[in-house]
Amino acid sequence: MGKDSKHDDPEYKARSVALRLLARREHSRQELSLKLRQRKIEQPVIDSVLDEYEEEGWLDDCRFADVYSRQRIDAGYGPVRIMSELQQRGVHFRPECLEEKRDADWVRVAAELREKRFGLGRLSDDLAEKLRQARFLARRGFSSAQVERALKLEDAEQLWGGDDV
DSSP states (O other): OOHHHHHHOHHHHHHHHHHHHHHHSOOOHHHHHHHHHHTTOOHHHHHHHHHHHHHHTSOOHHHHHHHHHHHHHHTTOOHHHHHHHHHHTTOOSOOHHHHSOOHHHHHHHHHHHHHHHTOOOOOTTOHHHHHHHHHHHHHTTOOHHHHHHHHHOOSHHHHHHOSOO
16 A cells, blocks of 8 residues: 555545544544544544544543633633533533532632623622623623622622632
């Protein structure tokens, strides 16, 4: 088999493309399958290669979900948005790193994000500003209850003071 015939082999192409993509970052099975289909590789070949990569441990949706979730948490996103993004990528379970976080942890993340973006302060007198901040936190993926609690905080002592925000 010469060099040119190897590149014409769909299985070889699928393996090399998938491995190159996985070397850059973790991917979900659905993401990898889609990227291979975009390169005109037939679905049975894709399934065969991805099954083999899962057996080898090179492709793992649990590992992908955990890594992806941690990156999104670090970027200031909430659980609703993270779960939505995971589902779009073919992951339909809640990763352990999201399960470990309590509601108070998410409120603290939302409040820290609010403090960084807007500063903490009393919002009861300014409905327009309160709604603006609430929309921002909701877009970032925090539940309405988490947003409501984060908006009640008025100073950093409340944020760092107690165990339950």
